[in-house]
Amino acid sequence: MDAHDQIAFRAQLRSHLRMVLLLAAVIAVNVGVAFLPLDRGMRVVLHVGLAVVAGGIVLLFFMHLLSEKPSTFLMLGCTAVLFAALIALPIFAAHNHPLLTESYPAPAAATNRTSHVP
Protein backbone atom coordinates (compact mmCIF):
# COMPACT_ATOMS: atom_id res chain seq x y z
CA MET A 1 0.00 0.00 0.00
CA ASP A 2 1.29 3.47 -0.79
CA ALA A 3 0.88 6.40 1.63
CA HIS A 4 -2.42 7.50 0.09
CA ASP A 5 -3.90 3.99 0.37
CA GLN A 6 -2.72 3.74 3.96
CA ILE A 7 -4.54 6.95 4.91
CA ALA A 8 -7.73 5.73 3.21
CA PHE A 9 -7.43 2.33 4.88
CA ARG A 10 -6.92 3.92 8.32
CA ALA A 11 -10.05 6.05 7.80
CA GLN A 12 -12.02 2.95 6.83
CA LEU A 13 -10.71 1.12 9.90
CA ARG A 14 -11.75 3.98 12.20
CA SER A 15 -15.23 3.93 10.66
CA HIS A 16 -15.47 0.17 11.32
CA LEU A 17 -14.42 0.65 14.94
CA ARG A 18 -17.10 3.33 15.39
CA MET A 19 -19.60 0.82 14.06
CA VAL A 20 -18.65 -1.52 16.92
CA LEU A 21 -20.06 1.06 19.35
CA LEU A 22 -23.27 1.29 17.31
CA LEU A 23 -23.51 -2.52 17.25
CA ALA A 24 -23.07 -2.68 21.05
CA ALA A 25 -25.78 -0.02 21.46
CA VAL A 26 -28.22 -1.94 19.23
CA ILE A 27 -27.64 -5.13 21.21
CA ALA A 28 -28.08 -3.26 24.51
CA VAL A 29 -31.42 -1.86 23.28
CA ASN A 30 -32.44 -5.38 22.19
CA VAL A 31 -31.72 -6.69 25.70
CA GLY A 32 -33.59 -3.71 27.20
CA VAL A 33 -36.69 -4.47 25.09
CA ALA A 34 -36.91 -7.86 26.84
CA PHE A 35 -37.71 -6.03 30.10
CA LEU A 36 -40.49 -3.86 28.65
CA PRO A 37 -44.14 -4.84 29.25
CA LEU A 38 -45.04 -5.48 25.61
CA ASP A 39 -47.40 -7.95 24.00
CA ARG A 40 -45.89 -10.99 22.32
CA GLY A 41 -46.36 -9.82 18.73
CA MET A 42 -44.70 -6.45 19.34
CA ARG A 43 -41.88 -8.20 21.23
CA VAL A 44 -41.17 -10.50 18.27
CA VAL A 45 -41.19 -7.58 15.81
CA LEU A 46 -38.81 -5.48 17.94
CA HIS A 47 -36.36 -8.28 18.81
CA VAL A 48 -36.17 -9.59 15.24
CA GLY A 49 -36.02 -6.05 13.81
CA LEU A 50 -33.11 -5.10 16.09
CA ALA A 51 -31.39 -8.42 15.29
CA VAL A 52 -31.64 -7.58 11.58
CA VAL A 53 -30.04 -4.17 12.26
CA ALA A 54 -27.21 -5.79 14.28
CA GLY A 55 -26.68 -8.47 11.61
CA GLY A 56 -26.73 -5.76 8.93
CA ILE A 57 -23.95 -3.84 10.68
CA VAL A 58 -21.80 -6.99 10.82
CA LEU A 59 -22.52 -7.83 7.18
CA LEU A 60 -22.10 -4.35 5.72
CA PHE A 61 -19.14 -3.07 7.73
CA PHE A 62 -17.19 -5.97 9.26
CA MET A 63 -17.64 -8.25 6.25
CA HIS A 64 -17.05 -5.23 3.95
CA LEU A 65 -20.14 -5.89 1.90
CA LEU A 66 -20.49 -2.14 1.30
CA SER A 67 -17.28 -2.12 -0.73
CA GLU A 68 -17.72 -5.51 -2.45
CA LYS A 69 -17.98 -6.19 -6.17
CA PRO A 70 -21.33 -6.74 -8.00
CA SER A 71 -20.63 -10.48 -8.35
CA THR A 72 -20.86 -10.80 -4.56
CA PHE A 73 -24.24 -9.08 -4.50
CA LEU A 74 -25.50 -11.50 -7.15
CA MET A 75 -24.52 -14.49 -4.99
CA LEU A 76 -25.92 -13.01 -1.80
CA GLY A 77 -29.08 -11.69 -3.49
CA CYS A 78 -30.03 -15.24 -4.55
CA THR A 79 -29.26 -16.48 -1.03
CA ALA A 80 -31.38 -13.74 0.56
CA VAL A 81 -34.41 -14.63 -1.62
CA LEU A 82 -34.12 -18.34 -0.80
CA PHE A 83 -33.59 -17.60 2.91
CA ALA A 84 -36.68 -15.38 2.96
CA ALA A 85 -38.67 -18.21 1.36
CA LEU A 86 -37.40 -20.65 4.00
CA ILE A 87 -38.60 -18.39 6.81
CA ALA A 88 -41.87 -17.41 5.11
CA LEU A 89 -42.96 -21.00 4.41
CA PRO A 90 -43.60 -22.05 8.04
CA ILE A 91 -45.30 -18.72 8.80
CA PHE A 92 -47.74 -19.19 5.91
CA ALA A 93 -48.15 -22.85 6.82
CA ALA A 94 -49.07 -21.93 10.38
CA HIS A 95 -51.75 -19.55 9.18
CA ASN A 96 -53.24 -21.90 6.61
CA HIS A 97 -52.84 -25.40 7.99
CA PRO A 98 -55.60 -26.48 10.36
CA LEU A 99 -53.29 -29.01 12.05
CA LEU A 100 -51.06 -26.19 13.21
CA THR A 101 -53.69 -23.70 14.30
CA GLU A 102 -56.90 -25.44 15.26
CA SER A 103 -56.59 -29.05 16.29
CA TYR A 104 -54.26 -28.55 19.24
CA PRO A 105 -55.79 -27.99 22.65
CA ALA A 106 -55.59 -24.51 24.14
CA PRO A 107 -52.24 -23.83 25.87
CA ALA A 108 -53.81 -23.68 29.33
CA ALA A 109 -55.30 -27.14 28.91
CA ALA A 110 -52.19 -28.68 27.44
CA THR A 111 -49.84 -30.77 29.56
CA ASN A 112 -46.99 -28.61 30.79
CA ARG A 113 -43.88 -30.73 30.39
CA THR A 114 -41.66 -27.94 31.58
CA SER A 115 -43.20 -27.40 34.98
CA HIS A 116 -40.07 -28.84 36.61
CA VAL A 117 -37.75 -26.46 34.73
CA PRO A 118 -36.06 -24.24 37.31
Add this chain to the structure above:
Amino acid sequence: MQIPYTVEAREDTGLYNGKVAMWLFLASEVMLFGALFSAYVLLRVGHPNWLYGADKHLSLGMGALNTGILIGSGITILMAWASLKFRDLGGYKLWMGLTVVLGIVFLCVKATEYASKFEHGIYPSTHTFFAVYFVLTALHALHVIGGIGVNAWLWGPGSKMWETEPERLTNRVELAGLFWHFVDFVWMFLFPVLYLL
Protein backbone atom coordinates in the same frame (compact mmCIF):
# COMPACT_ATOMS: atom_id res chain seq x y z
CA MET B 1 2.59 -24.94 -11.34
CA GLN B 2 1.35 -21.54 -10.16
CA ILE B 3 -2.28 -21.45 -9.01
CA PRO B 4 -3.92 -18.47 -10.74
CA TYR B 5 -5.92 -15.68 -9.03
CA THR B 6 -4.76 -16.34 -5.45
CA VAL B 7 -3.77 -12.67 -5.10
CA GLU B 8 -4.82 -10.81 -8.23
CA ALA B 9 -8.53 -10.41 -9.08
CA ARG B 10 -10.15 -12.20 -12.00
CA GLU B 11 -11.46 -9.93 -14.75
CA ASP B 12 -14.97 -11.43 -14.76
CA THR B 13 -15.73 -11.51 -11.03
CA GLY B 14 -13.48 -8.67 -9.90
CA LEU B 15 -12.40 -10.82 -6.95
CA TYR B 16 -9.59 -13.28 -6.25
CA ASN B 17 -10.79 -16.89 -6.38
CA GLY B 18 -10.59 -17.56 -2.65
CA LYS B 19 -13.02 -14.75 -1.95
CA VAL B 20 -15.58 -16.02 -4.46
CA ALA B 21 -15.29 -19.47 -2.89
CA MET B 22 -15.69 -18.06 0.63
CA TRP B 23 -18.83 -16.07 -0.27
CA LEU B 24 -20.32 -19.17 -1.96
CA PHE B 25 -19.50 -21.23 1.12
CA LEU B 26 -21.08 -18.62 3.40
CA ALA B 27 -24.17 -18.58 1.18
CA SER B 28 -24.50 -22.35 1.72
CA GLU B 29 -24.03 -21.78 5.45
CA VAL B 30 -26.87 -19.23 5.44
CA MET B 31 -29.13 -21.92 3.99
CA LEU B 32 -27.95 -24.47 6.59
CA PHE B 33 -28.79 -22.16 9.48
CA GLY B 34 -31.84 -20.93 7.55
CA ALA B 35 -33.29 -24.45 7.51
CA LEU B 36 -32.88 -24.67 11.29
CA PHE B 37 -34.36 -21.20 11.85
CA SER B 38 -37.25 -22.22 9.58
CA ALA B 39 -37.79 -25.34 11.72
CA TYR B 40 -37.68 -23.12 14.81
CA VAL B 41 -40.41 -20.84 13.41
CA LEU B 42 -42.59 -23.83 12.48
CA LEU B 43 -42.18 -25.46 15.90
CA ARG B 44 -42.75 -22.19 17.74
CA VAL B 45 -45.95 -21.17 15.96
CA GLY B 46 -47.31 -24.72 15.88
CA HIS B 47 -46.47 -25.85 19.41
CA PRO B 48 -49.46 -25.92 21.76
CA ASN B 49 -47.36 -25.15 24.82
CA TRP B 50 -44.31 -23.23 23.67
CA LEU B 51 -41.85 -22.14 26.33
CA TYR B 52 -42.37 -18.38 26.18
CA GLY B 53 -40.11 -16.17 28.30
CA ALA B 54 -37.09 -18.36 27.62
CA ASP B 55 -34.83 -15.88 29.41
CA LYS B 56 -36.21 -17.30 32.66
CA HIS B 57 -34.74 -20.69 31.75
CA LEU B 58 -31.54 -19.58 30.01
CA SER B 59 -28.86 -17.38 31.50
CA LEU B 60 -29.31 -13.97 29.89
CA GLY B 61 -26.07 -12.79 31.54
CA MET B 62 -24.04 -15.59 29.96
CA GLY B 63 -25.67 -15.03 26.58
CA ALA B 64 -24.89 -11.30 26.76
CA LEU B 65 -21.32 -12.07 27.89
CA ASN B 66 -20.81 -14.35 24.89
CA THR B 67 -22.22 -11.65 22.61
CA GLY B 68 -19.62 -9.22 23.96
CA ILE B 69 -16.86 -11.80 23.53
CA LEU B 70 -17.80 -12.43 19.89
CA ILE B 71 -17.96 -8.71 19.11
CA GLY B 72 -14.54 -8.28 20.76
CA SER B 73 -13.10 -11.12 18.69
CA GLY B 74 -14.58 -9.49 15.58
CA ILE B 75 -12.52 -6.38 16.36
CA THR B 76 -9.34 -8.36 17.04
CA ILE B 77 -9.50 -10.31 13.77
CA LEU B 78 -10.16 -7.05 11.89
CA MET B 79 -7.03 -5.59 13.55
CA ALA B 80 -5.05 -8.75 12.67
CA TRP B 81 -5.89 -8.28 8.98
CA ALA B 82 -5.17 -4.54 9.19
CA SER B 83 -1.77 -5.29 10.78
CA LEU B 84 -0.81 -7.42 7.78
CA LYS B 85 -1.97 -4.66 5.45
CA PHE B 86 0.44 -2.33 7.30
CA ARG B 87 3.25 -4.96 7.07
CA ASP B 88 3.31 -5.47 10.84
CA LEU B 89 3.72 -9.21 11.48
CA GLY B 90 4.19 -8.70 15.26
CA GLY B 91 0.88 -6.83 15.50
CA TYR B 92 -0.79 -9.55 13.44
CA LYS B 93 0.47 -12.26 15.81
CA LEU B 94 -0.83 -10.34 18.82
CA TRP B 95 -4.32 -9.64 17.41
CA MET B 96 -4.77 -13.09 15.86
CA GLY B 97 -3.62 -14.70 19.13
CA LEU B 98 -6.23 -12.64 20.99
CA THR B 99 -8.89 -13.75 18.51
CA VAL B 100 -8.07 -17.41 19.20
CA VAL B 101 -8.14 -16.81 22.98
CA LEU B 102 -11.52 -15.02 22.78
CA GLY B 103 -12.91 -17.91 20.71
CA ILE B 104 -11.80 -20.36 23.40
CA VAL B 105 -13.34 -18.15 26.13
CA PHE B 106 -16.63 -18.15 24.17
CA LEU B 107 -16.60 -21.96 24.13
CA CYS B 108 -15.81 -22.11 27.87
CA VAL B 109 -18.79 -19.87 28.67
CA LYS B 110 -21.00 -22.01 26.43
CA ALA B 111 -19.73 -25.20 28.11
CA THR B 112 -20.51 -23.71 31.54
CA GLU B 113 -24.01 -22.89 30.34
CA TYR B 114 -24.54 -26.44 29.03
CA ALA B 115 -23.20 -27.93 32.29
CA SER B 116 -25.64 -25.78 34.29
CA LYS B 117 -28.54 -27.01 32.17
CA PHE B 118 -27.53 -30.66 32.57
CA GLU B 119 -27.17 -30.18 36.35
CA HIS B 120 -30.77 -28.96 36.45
CA GLY B 121 -31.91 -31.98 34.43
CA ILE B 122 -32.51 -29.99 31.26
CA TYR B 123 -31.73 -31.93 28.09
CA PRO B 124 -32.83 -31.63 24.45
CA SER B 125 -35.65 -34.08 25.26
CA THR B 126 -37.01 -31.84 28.06
CA HIS B 127 -38.95 -29.56 25.73
CA THR B 128 -39.01 -28.70 22.01
CA PHE B 129 -37.54 -25.30 22.89
CA PHE B 130 -34.48 -26.92 24.47
CA ALA B 131 -34.11 -29.31 21.50
CA VAL B 132 -33.96 -26.24 19.23
CA TYR B 133 -31.67 -24.42 21.69
CA PHE B 134 -29.14 -27.26 21.91
CA VAL B 135 -29.11 -27.98 18.17
CA LEU B 136 -28.69 -24.34 17.11
CA THR B 137 -26.09 -23.43 19.74
CA ALA B 138 -24.14 -26.69 19.26
CA LEU B 139 -24.01 -26.15 15.49
CA HIS B 140 -22.85 -22.58 16.10
CA ALA B 141 -20.24 -23.81 18.59
CA LEU B 142 -18.96 -26.29 15.95
CA HIS B 143 -18.44 -23.32 13.63
CA VAL B 144 -16.58 -21.49 16.40
CA ILE B 145 -14.33 -24.55 16.87
CA GLY B 146 -13.66 -24.65 13.11
CA GLY B 147 -12.87 -20.94 13.10
CA ILE B 148 -10.51 -21.29 16.06
CA GLY B 149 -8.71 -24.13 14.26
CA VAL B 150 -8.17 -22.07 11.11
CA ASN B 151 -7.19 -18.93 13.04
CA ALA B 152 -4.74 -20.89 15.21
CA TRP B 153 -3.15 -22.41 12.10
CA LEU B 154 -2.83 -18.98 10.48
CA TRP B 155 -1.31 -17.64 13.72
CA GLY B 156 1.21 -20.50 13.93
CA PRO B 157 2.50 -22.58 11.01
CA GLY B 158 0.43 -20.76 8.42
CA SER B 159 2.14 -17.44 9.16
CA LYS B 160 5.41 -18.75 7.68
CA MET B 161 3.93 -17.82 4.31
CA TRP B 162 4.69 -14.20 5.26
CA GLU B 163 8.33 -14.76 4.24
CA THR B 164 7.48 -15.98 0.74
CA GLU B 165 3.99 -14.73 -0.21
CA PRO B 166 2.85 -11.92 2.13
CA GLU B 167 -0.07 -10.84 -0.09
CA ARG B 168 -1.43 -14.37 -0.20
CA LEU B 169 -1.25 -14.68 3.59
CA THR B 170 -3.06 -11.34 3.93
CA ASN B 171 -5.83 -12.66 1.67
CA ARG B 172 -6.05 -15.89 3.67
CA VAL B 173 -6.46 -13.89 6.87
CA GLU B 174 -9.14 -11.78 5.19
CA LEU B 175 -11.04 -14.97 4.29
CA ALA B 176 -10.66 -16.37 7.82
CA GLY B 177 -12.00 -13.00 9.04
CA LEU B 178 -15.01 -13.28 6.74
CA PHE B 179 -15.84 -16.68 8.20
CA TRP B 180 -15.30 -15.43 11.76
CA HIS B 181 -17.60 -12.45 11.17
CA PHE B 182 -20.19 -14.84 9.75
CA VAL B 183 -20.09 -16.77 13.04
CA ASP B 184 -20.65 -13.38 14.72
CA PHE B 185 -23.48 -12.61 12.26
CA VAL B 186 -25.32 -15.84 13.09
CA TRP B 187 -25.00 -15.13 16.83
CA MET B 188 -26.66 -11.71 16.29
CA PHE B 189 -29.84 -13.69 15.47
CA LEU B 190 -29.36 -16.66 17.82
CA PHE B 191 -29.00 -14.46 20.90
CA PRO B 192 -32.35 -12.60 20.66
CA VAL B 193 -34.24 -15.58 19.25
CA LEU B 194 -33.18 -17.97 22.02
CA TYR B 195 -32.46 -15.73 25.00
CA LEU B 196 -34.83 -12.79 24.61
CA LEU B 197 -37.99 -13.91 22.80
